[in-house]
Amino acid sequence: GAVVSQHPSRVICKSGTSVKIECRSLDFQATTMFWYRQFPKKSLMLMATSNEGSKATYEQGVEKDKFLINHASLTLSTLTVTSAHPEDSSFYICSAPRGGSGGDEQYFGPGTRLTVT
């Protein structure tokens, strides 16, 4: 069964509003989680690394004030898209490495489809 869950699976919001996406590791603890964005017919782009107990690390070009990440516990990371615009519409995917933070195998959540109207 799934070991990483995401909620919601789909969300539609209006421009200017904020949306929160949750990523949970279901049967293991993850001190590190990763957030990716997948564009249509494109690969996954790493947005940021979520670290439990410290600030997230953002990839170059990703606005940290727009994409707020909070690693609230060892099993939960949240991504909040603030003041969403249509260009933020995308498929957002989280992952957690097996073994906590040092493992090379990742478990992926099923993704969240965000549509901003």
Place this chain on the structure above:
Amino acid sequence: GDSVTQMEGPVTLSEEAFLTINCTYTATGYPSLFWYVQYPGEGLQLLLKATKADDKGSNKGFEATYRKETTSFHLEKGSVQVSDSAVYFCALSGAGTALIFGKGTTLSVSS
């Protein structure tokens, strides 16, 4: 920086045909290499992996061999099925264990 290049497709095959999806990589050090599969409407699933040179990963009839001399990790299957239709991603583990993905190859198998 590290990168992955894979054939973009789409690849269209008939059932029982032989499949090859090419993947090459650029990396410093000795990364682990992966193939992930994404079925329609579902999340990414690990298909197979190899952690060092000459390792062969295999699963569900798919195979890939870590070739350091050619920096390649080509995915092969001897006889594809309609149920193999999906998007396949080649990836490597970069610094900090975040994955670096290729652009994905869409495979469509018809009966």
